[in-house]
Amino acid sequence: MYEWSAEVIAVGNEILTGRTVNTNSAFIAARLTSLGFQVRRVTVVGDEVEEIRECFLEALGRNPKLIISSGGLGPTYDDRTVEGLAAALGRKLVYNQEALNEVTRKYKEKGLELTEERLKMALFPEGATPIPNEAGIAPGVYVEVNNTEILLAPGVPKEMEEVTETFLRSYLKRRPNVFYYEESLTVRGVMESALAPHIKRVVREYGLYIKTHPKGHEINDPYLEVQIAGSSYDKDEITRKVKNVREIISRIAMSLGGKLT
Numbered sequence: 001m002y003e004w005s006a007e008v009i010a011v012g013n014e015i016l017t018g019r020t021v022n023t024n025s026a027f028i029a030a031r032l033t034s035l036g037f038q039v040r041r042v043t044v045v046g047d048e049v050e051e052i053r054e055c056f057l058e059a060l061g062r063n064p065k066l067i068i069s070s071g072g073l074g075p076t077y078d079d080r081t082v083e084g085l086a087a088a089l090g091r092k093l094v095y096n097q098e099a100l101n102e103v104t105r106k107y108k109e110k111g112l113e114l115t116e117e118r119l120k121m122a123l124f125p126e127g128a129t130p131i132p133n134e135a136g137i138a139p140g141v142y143v144e145v146n147n148t149e150i151l152l153a154p155g156v157p158k159e160m161e162e163v164t165e166t167f168l169r170s171y172l173k174r175r176p177n178v179f180y181y182e183e184s185l186t187v188r189g190v191m192e193s194a195l196a197p198h199i200k201r202v203v204r205e206y207g208l209y210i211k212t213h214p215k216g217h218e219i220n221d222p223y224l225e226v227q228i229a230g231s232s233y234d235k236d237e238i239t240r241k242v243k244n245v246r247e248i249i250s251r252i253a254m255s256l257g258g259k260l261t
Contacts, residue, residue, distance in 0.1 A: 036178035102139055186225050
C-alpha cells in the first residue's frame with residue numbers, strides 16, 4: 001500500500017528526557033515528504049546498543065524504502081548508533097579508510113591529536129559508505145540492506161541537515177516516481193532570523209519544503225540562499241507552485257530591505 005514508505009529514528013537520551021526538542025526528526029520528515037516519501041514512523045530511542053539494535057530491526061521488518069536516523073555518531077562513550085546498526089545487521093565494525101582519511105585530515109588541520117575517541121568516528125559497519133560532513137567532523141553512514149537504504153546522520157542540527165542534503169542529492173539510489181522540482185534564490189542584506197517567521201508562514205500555507213542556507217555572517221554580512229522544493233504527480237502544478245512561492249519570498253525579502261543576487 002505504501003510503496004515509498006520511510007521511517008525516521010532519533011537517537012539520544014536527551015530527547016527521551018525532554019532536555020532536547022526533537023527538531024531533527026521534523027526536518028527529516030518534512031524533507032522526505034517534499035520528495036514524495038510517505039513517512040510512516042518517527043521513533044525515539046535511547047543511547048543503548050541493544051535498544052538501537054532492536055529499533056533498526058523493527059524498522060527493517062516493515063520493509064521501508066528508506067530509514068534515516070540522527071544522533072549518536074560522535075566521539076563520546078554514549079554515541080552508540082553505528083554499533084547498534086552493526087549489531088542489527090550482523091556486521092563487524094571496521095575502520096572505513098575513506099572516513100578515516102577525512103577524520104584524520106580534519107583533526108590534523110586543527111593541530112589536534114588523533115585519540116581513540118576521535119578515530120571512533122571512522123568505525124563503520126562492514127560495507128558501509130561514508131557521507132561527507134562539511135559542517136562538522138563525523139561523516140554520515142550509508143548502508144543498503146535488501147530494498148532498504150539507511151542513512152545515519154549526526155545529531156547536531158547543522159551537521160544533520162548538511163549530511164542529509166548531501167545524501168539525498170548525491171547518494172540516494174531510489175526515490176518516488178513523482179516529479180520533483182526545486183528552485184532557489186539568493187538574498188543579501190536580510191538576516192536569517194528576520195526572514196524565519198515569514199518562511200514559517202509560507203510553509204504552512206503552501207506545504208512546500210523551504211530551507212534557508214546562510215552563506216555570510218548573520219549580523220555583519222547577512223547573505224542567504226533560500227531553497228524551495230516540492231513534488232507532485234502533476235509536473236506543471238508543482239512547477240507553478242514552486243515558482244509562485246519563489247516570487248512571494250522574493251517580495252518578502254525585498255520588503256525587509258534585501259537585494260536579490
